[in-house]
Amino acid sequence: MGSTLAQWEKKESSTPDEELAALQQVVYNTAKPYLGKPERKHQDWFDPNDQELQTLMSRRNQAHQRVLHTRSTRSTTAANNDACRQLQKRTRALKSDWWERKAVELQRAAEETT
Template structure:
């Protein structure tokens, strides 16, 4: 008699439905295509299901499938330097993989090894150029927002480049003596408070003799005179340079 032990099934988490790329609806042709597909498909939905739940599930699944087919899924917001050069990079990497497989299948062939080394150097050089060009363009874009004092677009651009950042309250830290790792949120916040207290509140030593040697200038009492209303109004109306 043969026995079969069924392996333990690993628990499966709930599948998260990815968001639809609704930004494509800004294109008038895409919006019209979606509307026409909806009009044709929704007419085919049967309304004689036994319960309202079945009618809702049929409507829900039909709408989602049409929208997914037309709009697709949303891509991540975090920008990487290779996003805009994906097709070109993929061609380079595919050629590199092809030559690598050829070299691995025939390691004694010096020509195949040399071809792989050449394509590897070419790929590395082109990838560095792509990365430098992307970073330079992105830096100019962010600097432009900073020069225009457009803080909203400035932080949006920074967030797009660096992605989601972890807060101080969730990243583990070493204790002040470096002997233990703090993972509790309260202890982490206390450690940050201790760190900034040491950094910002260091005791100062003032050399009175050095202060006494500083050249003294007469007091300008005009600075204590309150500005006139006209002067204040003029300063408020001046454009920010």
């Protein structure tokens, strides 16, 4: 940090705000290699490794490929629509369950703080 601070020169004509901004930049540039980039942790409402979800997505993809690569018939279209419907139903249920758990968790946290 000493070598980086040496780069930071106090100028006679600079305002305190400019000096503070320059100091902040020096501290940031010095700490960045050591601390690294912050990792953002977003909570997903679904588990990407959920076997049932993987099966439904695979079934939906296969039905869609059949519609695209074969002659479109009522049965292939119906199978595709059914696969899409089942996948959407499952994902909506997962999302609803996640929101319910999140609401309970927030309510519990609010009750503990009061």
